[in-house]
Amino acid sequence: MESVMQYLRNLFYFTCPERIAAPIAAFLLALVFITFWVRNRVWIWSVLTIFSLFFLYKGALISPYAVLIVLLLAILHSLLLLKMKGGMRGSMIALVTLLSWLLCTHFIPGFRFWSPEVSLGHVDLHPPSSLFLHFDTPWIGLFPLALTLSLFRPSWRLFICRIFLPACAAVLILVAAAYYFSLSSFKFGKLDMGIFSIFATLFFRILPEEGFYRTFLQRELNAFCQTKRMKVYPLLAVALIHTVMEATLLSLNPFNQGICFLYLLVSRMIYSTTYACTGSVESTILSRFFLYLTSLFFFAPPIPSI
Numbered sequence: 001m002e003s004v005m006q007y008l009r010n011l012f013y014f015t016c017p018e019r020i021a022a023p024i025a026a027f028l029l030a031l032v033f034i035t036f037w038v039r040n041r042v043w044i045w046s047v048l049t050i051f052s053l054f055f056l057y058k059g060a061l062i063s064p065y066a067v068l069i070v071l072l073l074a075i076l077h078s079l080l081l082l083k084m085k086g087g088m089r090g091s092m093i094a095l096v097t098l099l100s101w102l103l104c105t106h107f108i109p110g111f112r113f114w115s116p117e118v119s120l121g122h123v124d125l126h127p128p129s130s131l132f133l134h135f136d137t138p139w140i141g142l143f144p145l146a147l148t149l150s151l152f153r154p155s156w157r158l159f160i161c162r163i164f165l166p167a168c169a170a171v172l173i174l175v176a177a178a179y180y181f182s183l184s185s186f187k188f189g190k191l192d193m194g195i196f197s198i199f200a201t202l203f204f205r206i207l208p209e210e211g212f213y214r215t216f217l218q219r220e221l222n223a224f225c226q227t228k229r230m231k232v233y234p235l236l237a238v239a240l241i242h243t244v245m246e247a248t249l250l251s252l253n254p255f256n257q258g259i260c261f262l263y264l265l266v267s268r269m270i271y272s273t274t275y276a277c278t279g280s281v282e283s284t285i286l287s288r289f290f291l292y293l294t295s296l297f298f299f300a301p302p303i304p305s306i
Contacts, residue, residue, distance in 0.1 A: 021059020022114040022133065028052035029138050030203045036145050045146050061135055066110030070139050073099055077143040077216075093220050097241070100140040100212050111136035116196060133200055141211020148215050149281070162278050167287035170270050174291055177266070178303045181259055187300040197296065206288045210271075213238055214281045218272060238272045 016024075032048045035041070053070065056062045062070075076096050080089065102108045113132040178184045218238045271284045295303040 016055060016058040018059045018061065018114065021055045022061055025052045025055040025059065025061065025135070026114075026133050026199075026203070028055070029142075030199070032142060033138075033145070033203055033207050036149050040146070040149065042146075049142070056135055061112045061114060063110035066108070066136070069099065069103070069108055069110070073103075073139055074143050077147055081147060097217065103136045103140050104209070104212075106134065106136060108136060131197065131200070133204055137204055138208045141208035141215075144216035145207070145211040145281075148219070149211075163280055163283045163286055166274050166278050166283045167290055170274050170284075170287040171290045171294060173270060174267050175294060175299075175303065177263065178299070181263065183260060183263060184295070184299040184303045186298060188298065194296070198293070201292050202289060206285060206292070210281055210285045210288065213241075213271075214275045214284055217241065218275060222276075238268070 028048050029052050032045045032052070035044050035048070053062070053067060057064070057067060073096065076092055076099075080092055080096070084092075099108075103111075111134070113134055115132045179186070221237055271287065274287060275281060275284050291303060
């Protein structure tokens, strides 16, 4: 018994260098998202999530306050599974949306950014999500995907018709629109941090955001509007909320003006419509990932709708 207590005491005071803790935590978070499509079991993603939080905390990448925010978000999403209705459910949805907005716009203190090249604390800067790991953003979509996503293993024919073709169609429309309105031009991109950029964008932006906007926000609005017989409003509402959040994050960027803001709104509307037509979050994830790869390899400046 005494040896066990000594072990726990040593574990409590154990510290891990940031350069070691950050990659391990990022890898564990990526594994959490992967398990949702491989074997979505509560104990698997729970253990991986706890270990990722452990390394983030021991690497001083998140504070105890930040851990409490993550736990609060997990509890709220779990309570929403109870099928409660009325004002209580509406209030909890509003609170989850507010917390998610604060997390994805980096307004909640206690989370740090990390990159293999340089590390930043929580300051009044918003470094690019393709060059830095933002350890506050994965949580907005992790719990909705974990608690509501059904394991989807379609046949090749169903995959092509329901996921691949709608994703390609959305990408073609957005690329053509960006080129037509001179928001981006054809140019081979520089891949200084290509692999890291792809990893950061997929697991720390696209998957969390689609998990939040589709499997939580759009699903909840669809459930509400079906009772009110208003099926078009969820598409516009989710697109508008997504655009406002994006504009908040990019408000210091002079490029985010006029036609660019409208383009962001239209692109979010396309994502919402793709999800509404296919009923598959995989289609919107794939469309955003394809658009990102297209922008990364063939366009500069980047297409502003990833």
